[in-house]
Amino acid sequence: MTTWNSFIDPLYGRVQLGDTLASLVSKPLVQRLRHVRLSNIDSIDIPSIANLSRFEHVLGVAHLACHLSLRNKLDRREVLVLEAAALLHDWAITSFGHLVEEALQYVGTGFDHEKRLEDVTLRQAEVLGADLQIFAGREAGLRTWARSAVGQDEQKLLQDIMEHIDGKGRLGRVIAGDIDIDNIDNVFRMAFHMGLQFDREIPLRLAKSIVDVEPEAGEPVFRAGSEGDINTWREVRRQVYDHLMLAERDFVGKIMILSATVQAFRAREILLVDWKIVDHDFLVRLTGSETKEVRDTVQRWLAGELWVCTPIYWLKGTRPSYPQLLKFSEDLSHRMDRYCFAYGIKEKRERVVSAHFDDGRRKTFGAKPDQWLFGVASSAKRPFTSKDIRVVLEFACESFGTSIVQPAHKSEENEQACLF
Numbered sequence: 001m002t003t004w005n006s007f008i009d010p011l012y013g014r015v016q017l018g019d020t021l022a023s024l025v026s027k028p029l030v031q032r033l034r035h036v037r038l039s040n041i042d043s044i045d046i047p048s049i050a051n052l053s054r055f056e057h058v059l060g061v062a063h064l065a066c067h068l069s070l071r072n073k074l075d076r077r078e079v080l081v082l083e084a085a086a087l088l089h090d091w092a093i094t095s096f097g098h099l100v101e102e103a104l105q106y107v108g109t110g111f112d113h114e115k116r117l118e119d120v121t122l123r124q125a126e127v128l129g130a131d132l133q134i135f136a137g138r139e140a141g142l143r144t145w146a147r148s149a150v151g152q153d154e155q156k157l158l159q160d161i162m163e164h165i166d167g168k169g170r171l172g173r174v175i176a177g178d179i180d181i182d183n184i185d186n187v188f189r190m191a192f193h194m195g196l197q198f199d200r201e202i203p204l205r206l207a208k209s210i211v212d213v214e215p216e217a218g219e220p221v222f223r224a225g226s227e228g229d230i231n232t233w234r235e236v237r238r239q240v241y242d243h244l245m246l247a248e249r250d251f252v253g254k255i256m257i258l259s260a261t262v263q264a265f266r267a268r269e270i271l272l273v274d275w276k277i278v279d280h281d282f283l284v285r286l287t288g289s290e291t292k293e294v295r296d297t298v299q300r301w302l303a304g305e306l307w308v309c310t311p312i313y314w315l316k317g318t319r320p321s322y323p324q325l326l327k328f329s330e331d332l333s334h335r336m337d338r339y340c341f342a343y344g345i346k347e348k349r350e351r352v353v354s355a356h357f358d359d360g361r362r363k364t365f366g367a368k369p370d371q372w373l374f375g376v377a378s379s380a381k382r383p384f385t386s387k388d389i390r391v392v393l394e395f396a397c398e399s400f401g402t403s404i405v406q407p408a409h410k411s412e413e414n415e416q417a418c419l420f
Contacts, residue, residue: 002026007059011185011192011200015063020149021083025059027141029091029134033058035278038189040097041254042279044304045247048193054090054097060185061175062087064207068174068181070221073212078171080149081157085164085175088142089182094275095282099254101275103261105322109272134276173218174210178353179230180220181207187237194243198236202229214356224359234353234365241348245373246408251343252306255377259341260286260297262326267291293339297379309377310384310392314405319344319372328399329376336391338380345373371405 004025007015017025024030033054042050065086071079094100134140146154163169167176175182188203209226213219222230244250264270269289277285286298300307320328325342333340347369354364376392378384384392397403 009056009060009063011060011189012063012204015059017059017062017066018083020080021062021066021087023148024084024087024142024145027145028136028138029140029142030055030058030087032135032276032278033091033093035280036093036095037097037279038186039244040099041250041257042096043247044249044253046194046243046250048195049190052189052193054093057185057189058087058090060189060203061089061182064181064185064203065174067204067207069208069211069223070171070174070213074171077150077157081160081164081169082171082174084157084161085172086181088161089165089175092275095277095279096257099257100261100282102322103258104265104272104275106258106262106326107265108323135278170218171213174213174220177219179206179222179233179355181210183237184233187233187240190240190244191236194240196236196239198232202232205229206233211358219354219356221356221358224357224361227355227357227363230355230365238349245345245348246312248309248312248409249306251312251373251375252309252377253301255309255341255343255375256297256301256307258343259379260289260294260301263291263297264289264294267294269294293379307377307379308381308383310375310389312373312375312408313393314347314371314408315344315374315396315400315402316371316405317400317402319346320400324400328396331399332376332392332395335395336388338378338382340376340378340392342374342376342396347371347373373408 003022005017005019005022007017009015036054037050038052038054038057039046039049044050062083065083068082071082074082094104142158143154146157150157160169164172164175167173174180184203184206188198188200191198192200206222206226206229209223209229210220211223212221214221261270264286267290269291270285274282274285283298283302286294287302289295289298297307325344329340329342332342350366350369352364352366352368354362356362374396376384393404
């Protein structure tokens with residue numbers, strides 16, 4: 001019988017999992033992640049991350065959970081909850097990472113992939129129906145796994161796992177906190193595949209430096225000597241998101257997938273129950289759409305025939321909601337007599353994080369960002385003129401109550417000076 005205990009990982013080398021956790025890896029809800037990419041677009045600008053899977057990432061997070069120093073203070077059940085939450089934290093992510101989730105938020109569904117776990121694990125009346133359709137016509141396997149692990153206590157185990165994935169519970173902030181093992185693995189994994197230089201011992205060293213959790217908020221407590229590694233994580237994170245956010249062709253690709261998904265949803269060709277479709281099946285669904293605009297958009301994306309796009313700008317303040325961006329897109333399309341779709345990305349290169357240390361100190365790193373990234377793309381093949389760009393920017397500032405900070409790329413500064 002095939003076992004799932006051992007893997008070769010590019011960051012950590014040989015990854016070994018215990019039998020209970022390995023049994024969970026084999027279940028369809030985790031196997032699904034082999035077919036969902038970690039990046040939210042099959043990147044053109046950064047080809048090395050284009051097909052990096054969520055499966056690789058969740059195995060890495062589980063590996064870090066297995067090496068936390070605080071495990072010495074946990075009982076067997078707490079260890080099981082922690083490891084399972086680490087492995088399952090992304091299992092309900094939509095295809096194309098967060099991108100399809102964002103598209104579902106554009107149309108006001110309020111979709112949240114983390115709530116899908118509650119649907120499948122805790123709502124007794126719905127669990128069988130959800131299980132049967134989780135992946136490739138197979139049951140999710142989560143409840144069966146939980147029963148084999150703890151017997152009749154399965155429901156409480158699943159509830160505890162869900163709470164920890166949501167950053168709650170006694171150890172939840174180790175999984176979803178300011179500096180958590182999810183983000184530690186994600187940052188260094190992306191950096192590795194981008195070819196960025198860093199000490200590959202740092203992610204495992206950071207995990208081993210988590211010696212406890214703070215009793216009130218449950219935040220991880222790090223060894224006092226780990227501050228240098230935390231600063232390196234912050235710097236590598238900045239570099240990773242600098243590459244991801246400012247990739248111009250990928251920005252356009254995201255808009256194309258978002259637009260196609262929104263149109264397919266409105267045509268009822270994509271439904272909320274389709275959150276679990278994997279990347280390949282999602283593309284097949286869109287390319288087979290009866291809506292010409294959906295079909296043409298995705299085919300153009302696959303062929304590398306990108307929509308035209310305005311320059312990307314940093315705008316001041318907080319990014320508006322997705323429904324606001326969709327309303328802006330519709331109004332702009334009418335104003336400019338061409339189809340337009342606007343996208344905004346929260347500033348992710350910098351954020352405020354706090355760390356507790358075992359010498360009693362609590363230190364805050366970083367600053368709260370006050371800008372967001374904005375651009376508009378169009379399926380019309382004629383480029384945006386300087387006058388068009390001026391109209392877009394003026395309308396954005398008027399609609400969102402914002403102002404231009406600067407172009408995302410320095411080469412566009414002179415062009416911007418000519419616009420106003």
